[in-house]
Structures are given as C-alpha cells and as structure tokens.
Amino acid sequence: MKAVIYDKNNSPDVLVVREVDKPVPAGDQVLIKIMAVSVNAADYRSMRYGIIPKNNIYGADVAGKIEAVGPEVKNFKIGDEVFGDILKWGSGGFAEFVAVSEEALALKPAAVSFESTATISMAGITALQGLRDLGNIQAGQKVLIIGAGGGVGNFAVQLAKYFGAHVTGICGPRNVEIVKSLGADHVIDYTLSNFTEEKIKYDLILAVHGSYRLPQYRRALNPNGIMVMAGGALLQLFRQMAFGWLFSLGSQKMCLLKAEPNRKDLAFLGQLVEEGKLNTVIDRTYTLAETAEAVNYANRGHTLGKVVITVSH
Numbered sequence: 001m002k003a004v005i006y007d008k009n010n011s012p013d014v015l016v017v018r019e020v021d022k023p024v025p026a027g028d029q030v031l032i033k034i035m036a037v038s039v040n041a042a043d044y045r046s047m048r049y050g051i052i053p054k055n056n057i058y059g060a061d062v063a064g065k066i067e068a069v070g071p072e073v074k075n076f077k078i079g080d081e082v083f084g085d086i087l088k089w090g091s092g093g094f095a096e097f098v099a100v101s102e103e104a105l106a107l108k109p110a111a112v113s114f115e116s117t118a119t120i121s122m123a124g125i126t127a128l129q130g131l132r133d134l135g136n137i138q139a140g141q142k143v144l145i146i147g148a149g150g151g152v153g154n155f156a157v158q159l160a161k162y163f164g165a166h167v168t169g170i171c172g173p174r175n176v177e178i179v180k181s182l183g184a185d186h187v188i189d190y191t192l193s194n195f196t197e198e199k200i201k202y203d204l205i206l207a208v209h210g211s212y213r214l215p216q217y218r219r220a221l222n223p224n225g226i227m228v229m230a231g232g233a234l235l236q237l238f239r240q241m242a243f244g245w246l247f248s249l250g251s252q253k254m255c256l257l258k259a260e261p262n263r264k265d266l267a268f269l270g271q272l273v274e275e276g277k278l279n280t281v282i283d284r285t286y287t288l289a290e291t292a293e294a295v296n297y298a299n300r301g302h303t304l305g306k307v308v309i310t311v312s313h
C-alpha cells in the first residue's frame with residue numbers, strides 16, 4: 001500500500017510517499033481502507049518535537065471502510081464505515097490502510113461524506129469535552145471561544161450554541177464571517193480589538209488559541225466562572241500548568257484539557273452532524289501525494305476549519 005512516511009533524513013521533504021506492507025489486523029484490530037484523513041496540530045507539533053508515531057506514519061483523524069477484522073473484534077464487521085481519532089493507538093492515518101483497535105472507532109454517520117466525517121473526531125471531541133466536561137456548560141451562560149476560526153473552535157462555537165449558551169467567538173479577519181455563520185452571537189476580530197479590554201464578563205472561556213496572561217483571563221471571568229485551556233501558544237500552556245492551580249484557589253476555576261476520545265462521544269458528534277445540527281468546515285482538500293503540502297498549510301496556524309486529505313484507491 002501507499003503510505004506517507006516521516007523520514008527526517010530525506011531532506012528537504014521529510015514526508016515521502018512510499019510503498020509499504022499492508023497491515024494485517026490482529027486481536028481487536030480492524031483493517032480500515034482509509035477514504036479521508038484530516039490534519040491536526042497533533043501531527044505537525046509531534047513532528048516539530050520529534051515524537052515519531054508507530055511505523056513513522058502520522059495522521060490521526062481517519063474515516064474509511066472496514067476491510068478485514070481481527071479475531072477478537074466484537075463491535076464491527078467487514079464493510080462497516082467508521083471514523084475515529086487513532087492518535088492514542090499510534091496514528092498511521094496518512095496511508096491507504098491502517099490496522100487499529102476497534103476501541104478507537106464509531107460508525108460513520110451514513111449520509112455524511114468521508115471528507116466531512118474525517119474532520120469530526122479530534123477537534124469535535126476536544127470542543128465537546130472542553131465545554132461539557134471541564135466547562136460544565138449551562139444554557140443561558142455567556143461563553144467565550146478564543147480561536148473560534150480553526151478546527152476545534154468551529155465545533156466549539158456550534159456546540160456551545162447547541163447547549164444553549166450566548167456565544168462570543170474570537171478569530172482573525174479571514175474567519176469572522178464563517179464564525180458568525182456557525183451561530184456565534186458576537187464575533188471579535190483579534191486584529192481590531194482585545195477582549196481583555198472589554199468590560200464583558202464570561203461564565204466560561206474555552207481558550208483554543210491565544211497567548212494571553214492568566215490574570216487577563218481571570219478578569220474576564222465571572223466570580224464563579226471557569227476557564228478551560230485546550231491549546232494555543234506553548235508559553236500559554238506552560239503558564240497554565242505552572243500557575244493555573246493558583247487561580248483556582250478562589251471561586252473561579254482554571255483547568256487544562258486533555259481530550260480523551262471515546263466511542264460514545266464520537267457517536268454523539270456523528271449524530272449531530274448527520275442531523276444537520278453540527279456543520280463541518282473544510283478549508284482545503286489534498287491528495288495523499290500532497291500530504292506534505294497539507295501539513296505545511298495547516299502548520300501555518302490560520303486555517304478556516306479543517307484541512308483534509310482524500311485517499312483514492
């Protein structure tokens with residue numbers, strides 16, 4: 001099969017398409033014929049920091065068809081269309097096939113394309129668990145999504161509206177219209193104004209991106225407000241890890257999200273997409289041979305929604 005191999009000795013292109021053995025599913029693994037895979041920060045950040053996946057193949061957010069099943073597989077059969085985030089199981093999605101534990105997967109929403117489905121898992125689960133599990137989002141709350149223009153942010157805006165919140169999204173100028181169209185009640189273009197200087201207080205802040213100081217978030221929170229940090233500049237994440245607990249000593253709470261993919265949440269998100277309650281946004285699509293280009297584009301950090309690789313067979 002064709003796979004995009006990470007080979008750091010192959011300068012200047014470290015991502016090269018090579019012919020490798022097609023995997024054979026063992027135990028609880030299924031063999032997925034990959035139809036589409038989306039690019040995530042987890043891919044290019046891991047490359048940057050030398051975290052190499054199993055078989056040197058990146059790619060986590062897959063959607064495809066089951067072509068073979070291991071002897072212990074209980075939940076799926078050959079022919080099922082599935083999707084999932086396989087990062088925790090060693091990645092391997094930038095390829096024609098991957099063998100992965102059935103634990104990582106849910107059934108694909110039937111009426112949704114493979115490309116759209118491939119955008120859901122990592123970004124959708126991060127947004128959902130950030131808002132619902134750590135953020136304890138409630139109807140009527142004022143919610144701020146920082147980094148609303150990207151993959152996680154697009155889902156977060158829509159999910160916060162789904163949970164009945166009043167939503168403000170912060171993004172760059174290129175993404176203002178799409179964030180509005182996804183349902184945000186108010187959109188702040190971060191090149192024009194700084195939310196920390198506005199007088200509005202929020203019940204919940206989901207920081208998907210940004211590099212603000214913790215006291216700035218704190219001032220923008222209501223006395224019982226919760227601030228969930230999902231991503232952003234490394235400096236911001238370090239500050240949160242080092243000092244976040246200090247800001248949680250009073251009635252406000254600041255926490256760091258570590259999203260955990262699971263079938264129940266995947267199925268919930270898939271159903272919302274199927275019912276048209278959650279839209280997927282694709283900025284650009286690439287072929288498997290263009291994976292390096294796709295990763296470079298996503299790595300620039302200003303995508304509008306997701307970058308997807310279509311795998312043809």
Ligand SMILES: NC(=O)c1ccc[n+]([C@@H]2O[C@H](COP(=O)([O-])OP(=O)(O)OC[C@H]3O[C@@H](n4cnc5c(N)ncnc54)[C@H](OP(=O)(O)O)[C@@H]3O)[C@@H](O)[C@H]2O)c1
Nearest residue numbers: 041147149150151152171172209231232257258259302303
């Ligand atoms: N905690 C977890 O478990 C978890 C899981 C998944 C991802 N993450 C993290 O979440 C972050 C976002 O992931 P993603 O998939 O959404 O990435 P993405 O699709 O690349 O989106 C990032 C977005 O951030 C926006 N942005 C850049 N600078 C900004 C700024 N100063 N203020 C506000 N927005 C800004 C960009 O939009 P504009 O063009 O509008 O600026 C871009 O669209 C990454 O850091 C990733 O590592 C964390």
